[in-house]
Amino acid sequence: MTDLLYARxxxxxxxxxxxxxxxxxxxLPVLMVLSDLKHRRTQDADYRRLSEKLAKGTAILxxxxxxxxxxxxxxxxxxWPEFMxxxxxxxxxxxxxxxxxxxTEAIFLGIYLYGRExxxxxxxxxxxxxxxxxxxxSAFFVTLVNTFMNNPxxxxxxxxxxxxxxxxxxxxxxxxxxQTTHVLLSSYQATAFAxxxxxxxxxxxxxxxxxxxxxxxxxxxxxxxxxxxxxxxxDLSAKHVARAQPVKLAAMEGQFDTEVGAPLRLGGLPDVETxxxxxxxxxPKGLSxxxxxxxxxxxxxxxxxxxxxxxxxxxxxxxFQVMVGTGSLMALLAAVTLWRRWRGREWPxxxxxxxxxxxxxxxxxxxxxxxxxxTEWGRQPWIVRGVMRTGEAVxxxxxxxxxxxxxTAVYLFLGVMVLFVLWRxxxxxxxxxxxxxxGGGAHAH
Amino acid sequence: MPTEDVLGFxxxxxxxxxxxxxxxxxxxxxxxxxxAGPRKAEQRALIxxxxxxxxxxxxxxxxxxxxxxxxxxxxxxxxxxxxxxxxxxxLVLGIVFRGTxxxxxxxxxxxxxxxxxxxxxxxxxxxxxxxxxxxxxxAVASDAIRMQGHAVVSGFFASWLSPFALSVGVLTLxxxxxxxxxxxxxxxxxxxxxxxxxxxxxxxxxLLFPLALAALLLSRQxxxxxxxxxxxxxxxxxxxxxxxxxxxxxxxxxWTRRFRAARVAAATQGxxxxxxxxxxxxxxxxxxxxxxxxxxxxxAVQRVLFVALAVGLVTVVPSLVLLFRxxxxxxxxxxxxxx
Numbered sequence: 001m002t003d004l005l006y007a008r009x010x011x012x013x014x015x016x017x018x019x020x021x022x023x024x025x026x027x028l029p030v031l032m033v034l035s036d037l038k039h040r041r042t043q044d045a046d047y048r049r050l051s052e053k054l055a056k057g058t059a060i061l062x063x064x065x066x067x068x069x070x071x072x073x074x075x076x077x078x079x080w081p082e083f084m085x086x087x088x089x090x091x092x093x094x095x096x097x098x099x100x101x102x103x104t105e106a107i108f109l110g111i112y113l114y115g116r117e118x119x120x121x122x123x124x125x126x127x128x129x130x131x132x133x134x135x136x137x138s139a140f141f142v143t144l145v146n147t148f149m150n151n152p153x154x155x156x157x158x159x160x161x162x163x164x165x166x167x168x169x170x171x172x173x174x175x176x177x178x179q180t181t182h183v184l185l186s187s188y189q190a191t192a193f194a195x196x197x198x199x200x201x202x203x204x205x206x207x208x209x210x211x212x213x214x215x216x217x218x219x220x221x222x223x224x225x226x227x228x229x230x231x232x233x234x235d236l237s238a239k240h241v242a243r244a245q246p247v248k249l250a251a252m253e254g255q256f257d258t259e260v261g262a263p264l265r266l267g268g269l270p271d272v273e274t275x276x277x278x279x280x281x282x283x284p285k286g287l288s289x290x291x292x293x294x295x296x297x298x299x300x301x302x303x304x305x306x307x308x309x310x311x312x313x314x315x316x317x318x319x320f321q322v323m324v325g326t327g328s329l330m331a332l333l334a335a336v337t338l339w340r341r342w343r344g345r346e347w348p349x350x351x352x353x354x355x356x357x358x359x360x361x362x363x364x365x366x367x368x369x370x371x372x373x374x375t376e377w378g379r380q381p382w383i384v385r386g387v388m389r390t391g392e393a394v395x396x397x398x399x400x401x402x403x404x405x406x407x408t409a410v411y412l413f414l415g416v417m418v419l420f421v422l423w424r425x426x427x428x429x430x431x432x433x434x435x436x437x438x439g440g441g442a443h444a445h
Numbered sequence: 446m447p448t449e450d451v452l453g454f455x456x457x458x459x460x461x462x463x464x465x466x467x468x469x470x471x472x473x474x475x476x477x478x479x480x481a482g483p484r485k486a487e488q489r490a491l492i493x494x495x496x497x498x499x500x501x502x503x504x505x506x507x508x509x510x511x512x513x514x515x516x517x518x519x520x521x522x523x524x525x526x527x528x529x530x531x532x533x534x535x536l537v538l539g540i541v542f543r544g545t546x547x548x549x550x551x552x553x554x555x556x557x558x559x560x561x562x563x564x565x566x567x568x569x570x571x572x573x574x575x576x577x578x579x580x581x582x583x584a585v586a587s588d589a590i591r592m593q594g595h596a597v598v599s600g601f602f603a604s605w606l607s608p609f610a611l612s613v614g615v616l617t618l619x620x621x622x623x624x625x626x627x628x629x630x631x632x633x634x635x636x637x638x639x640x641x642x643x644x645x646x647x648x649x650x651x652l653l654f655p656l657a658l659a660a661l662l663l664s665r666q667x668x669x670x671x672x673x674x675x676x677x678x679x680x681x682x683x684x685x686x687x688x689x690x691x692x693x694x695x696x697x698x699x700w701t702r703r704f705r706a707a708r709v710a711a712a713t714q715g716x717x718x719x720x721x722x723x724x725x726x727x728x729x730x731x732x733x734x735x736x737x738x739x740x741x742x743x744x745a746v747q748r749v750l751f752v753a754l755a756v757g758l759v760t761v762v763p764s765l766v767l768l769f770r771x772x773x774x775x776x777x778x779x780x781x782x783x784x
Binding site for chain 2: 070
């Protein structure tokens with residue numbers, strides 16, 4: 001592997017790791033505040049316990065998110081000094097505002113976590129709301145930076161670097177509204193599905209466990225709502241990509257030839273050598289309709305672009321298929337669940353539904369990761385599309401394999417540890433087997 | 446005052462705050478490692494309690510400083526990222542292990558081997574990270590980072606492994622440990638614990654003098670710009686005098702057990718040391734190549750950054766005041782239980 005590839009792999013790995021915790025940091029506070037509110041309304045102690053458990057989960061995941069985010073802000077310079085040296089000034093504004101949001105989040109999380117006994121209930125709840133709001137704001141601002149990298153605006157590119165910099169224009173680059181909404185929804189969706197999956201798993205083993213049924217009733221509304229809204233936002237986002245980044249769309253769809261009335265390809269593996277897609281199911285005129293709202297619209301193919309600006313077609317196509325596939329499955333499950341909720345007047349708890357929710361638990365994260373891969377791979381070979389190639393931005397420091405393998409090992413270790421610590425948290429809520437000694441229920445099966 | 450100077454001052458300000466708050470946080474980890482005596486467990490519990498609600502906030506200052514640096518002075522950020530790639534990568538690993546170990550330990554309290562192992566990771570990372578941070582500062586302050594155009598030509602090791610950079614690393618570690626010990630005297634719930642940390646504060650405070658002197662003497666060879674800056678310009682001499690007064694005051698207040706005031710004096714001393722470094726180096730970001738002016742983003746960008754800074758101050762400062770008020774230490778009541 002070349003140093004450029006190691007640098008990309010390290011950045012990609014750091015982002016893939018961080019994004020899980022960032023999403024949880026955005027969404028868990030919302031679930032925590034929701035159960036807090038339910039406790040206030042119903043005076044049901046289980047909701048208070050749930051909110052405390054979610055707060056602990058938030059604390060653990062937020063801490064890992066904060067340190068991995070710190071790693072990322074260093075890595076921007078450590079791996080891509082040319083990018084930061086030239087464009088740091090153009091995209092500094094959203095980063096600065098993200099810093100402010102992150103600051104507020106950390107402050108109020110401290111008050112929420114450690115202040116339950118020290119502040120008034122009103123201030124405590126307010127702190128929780130502030131954590132949720134600033135978490136969303138921080139995700140919003142940092143996504144704006146990615147929007148800029150996809151559709152740079154707000155400067156004039158010259159050989160010596162950007163001139164006529166307009167930071168506000170750069171901050172709201174074309175398509176910002178679609179990308180930020182898509183990312184925020186995906187954070188809520190992934191977290192709510194993961195939470196629902198965990199409680200569905202416990203309910204399959206302990207069908208009557210009241211605490212877990214209540215937990216499910218907090219997770220399911222958010223999961224269902226986001227799962228149904230996401231395809232609509234995703235569609236708007238794809239329409240924007242079709243107009244703004246036609247080569248990315250062509251890679252996402254495995255569209256090699258420019259075509260009028262292009263079909264939608266489901267599945268399949270693009271072959272760049274033969275410029276065909278093997279094994280796809282074609283929906284006639286589907287792509288033209290989805291991308292441009294017109295069955296006879298022309299869709300530009302990869303062949304219309306020079307070979308050296310193609311993204312890695314197979315990877316982008318497969319990642320896109322995975323995202324759309326998992327997204328559709330989640331939307332389907334959400335529709336069925338809402339239908340049964342409407343018919344049965346309570347959230348379904350049957351074995352079949354619980355198995356489905358258990359199986360769907362990881363799908364949100366799979367969709368989140370694959371969607372992020374579509375964006376990042378789809379932008380290659382550019383770090384700032386059309387202006388700076390990734391290869392021009394990389395650090396001159398040699399032997400980048402060393403930090404890559406170090407960070408890989410660290411992230412693997414931390415990932416395992418987080419699962420271990422979180423599992424010990426969840427295990428403590430399991431119904432105790434009859435005759436168990438008080439306090440002995442922590443050690444799960 | 447030119448806007449880039451104001452922005453440079455803001456960057457220096459975040460580093461001062463990071464040293465005073467994040468630094469003390471690292472220092473807490475040092476004392477966790479060195480906890481000893483009959484109240485070993487209480488010392489560790491006090492450290493964990495003092496750090497718990499604020500550690501994440503304390504470390505945001507570093508992010509804010511970084512963001513200001515790369516938005517306001519992108520060329521300097523790029524150059525430093527290349528020249529200090531190795532120690533910064535190690536520092537980041539230290540920050541990762543310190544933060545996660547602290548959290549895992551705090552949320553997985555079972556008193557078993559797992560918890561003890563996290564404690565070791567936390568405290569070792571707390572020692573290594575300040576050393577590296579100080580070595581990076583030493584490298585920046587010296588003239589060892591050389592550039593041709595935008596390219597760093599001085600290699601990836603020599604600049605931060607010089608005797609001067611090492612001395613700054615040790616001084617930083619000592620300063621952080623001193624700050625933590627002084628802060629903890631006031632946080633301690635019992636007189637015995639306060640005494641434990643008073644002794645530690647006096648010893649590390651005393652050690653700071655020879656450490657600072659060593660760094661100063663080494664700067665003559667290793668960082669000529671700092672040497673002239675510290676020993677010749679009137680403003681730096683005034684800062685110097687201020688630092689000395691604050692140090693003696695902190696010592697006297699610790700000696701007479703006025704812990705609350707000692708905290709203020711120690712923080713002033715620490716802040717002036719960091720500021721002294723910044724002032725002695727100004728207007729250079731990377732001596733002798735990049736000045737504030739040469740590395741600065743265009744004026745339009747700087748103006749927008751000021752607005753972002755203002756937004757930040759308006760949201761963050763009241764929230765911070767609230768946070769520190771909520772977790773204000775409660776003075777030990779007379780005759781409070783000893784453990």
